[in-house]
Amino acid sequence: MSEPTLTAAARLDRSDHHCEWRPRTKRTHYRCIGTDHPPKRPDPAIYSQTQRLSSGQSASWESPDIQTNWWDDWRFMESIQVRVHNASNEASAVNTLVQVRWAPFGIGTHYSALGEQMISLGYAPDAKDLAFPINDMVRALGNDVSIQVQISHPHDKAPDNNLGHQAIHGVRTSQAGRSPSMTFAVVNAAPTSDTITLMVLANDIGAAVTPANRVYAPGEQITATLTTAVPAAIVPTTGGFVLKEATVVGYNSSGKLLGGVTLLVRVDS
Numbered sequence: 623m624s625e626p627t628l629t630a631a632a633r634l635d636r637s638d639h640h641c642e643w644r645p646r647t648k649r650t651h652y653r654c655i656g657t658d659h660p661p662k663r664p665d666p667a668i669y670s671q672t673q674r675l676s677s678g679q680s681a682s683w684e685s686p687d688i689q690t691n692w693w694d695d696w697r698f699m700e701s702i703q704v705r706v707h708n709a710s711n712e713a714s715a716v717n718t719l720v721q722v723r724w725a726p727f728g729i730g731t732h733y734s735a736l737g738e739q740m741i742s743l744g745y746a747p748d749a750k751d752l753a754f755p756i757n758d759m760v761r762a763l764g765n766d767v768s769i770q771v772q773i774s775h776p777h778d779k780a781p782d783n784n785l786g787h788q789a790i791h792g793v794r795t796s797q798a799g800r801s802p803s804m805t806f807a808v809v810n811a812a813p814t815s816d817t818i819t820l821m822v823l824a825n826d827i828g829a830a831v832t833p834a835n836r837v838y839a840p841g842e843q844i845t846a847t848l849t850t851a852v853p854a855a856i857v858p859t860t861g862g863f864v865l866k867e868a869t870v871v872g873y874n875s876s877g878k879l880l881g882g883v884t885l886l887v888r889v890d891s
Contacts, residue, residue: 665708666715666778685787688786722738724770736754769789790883800889827851829849
């Protein structure tokens with residue numbers, strides 16, 4: 623084979639089998655986020671009468687998480703004491719807003735702001751005790767007041783336990799006798815006439831309320847009365863007392879809970 627032919631053959635061989643290396647472009651890798659496990663969320667909570675009644679449980683307007691009165695002569699404390707819990711053992715409740723409002727003692731009365739605080743709660747069973755000083759308007763009510771506590775958190779997993787109330791009046795049988803009674807306001811806050819039904823929850827001191835059912839004009843307010851009759855079988859120990867209670871709740875014609883009040887009776891005679 624001649625030299626020109628060998629040169630052409632070599633060139634052809636290089637053309638057929640030569641590989642040029644080029645760097646590969648890196649591909650972007652995406653990490654998938656699974657949805658099998660939802661994000662862990664806090665559950666700031668307070669004793670909620672609405673939640674308890676809607677689930678068929680008993681309820682009292684003497685909240686274990688709210689304190690308003692001293693028993694020595696039944697008078698206001700200097701501050702409303704509020705306890706807020708985190709019911710979640712999976713997430714802390716950072717920046718939880720706690721707002722407290724007050725209203726004249728009764729059912730359907732108008733609430734006004736008392737104060738608010740921002741708190742943070744650790745995992746359950748962490749809880750915080752808060753104090754909200756009462757103002758002159760609350761003090762002017764006498765010794766009874768309706769208190770509402772509202773909890774707010776943007777990632778709350780169970781908001782049905784965020785609203786709690788306290789509305790109580792206390793008596794001693796040694797002072798009021800064994801048939802104590804209590805009066806309280808009932809207000810139709812609706813702009814139209816409505817029927818309000820008052821119901822006495824289960825109790826063992828013979829409680830009854832009047833009027834139990836009534837048509838109210840728009841904005842009308844009346845005074846209702848709760849009466850009791852402590853049975854002779856309820857006898858305190860010497861120097862002691864037995865605490866009994868009776869709770870009244872109010873509903874409008876649509877079945878909406880309007881509120882409640884509780885009479886606390888210290889049977890000490």
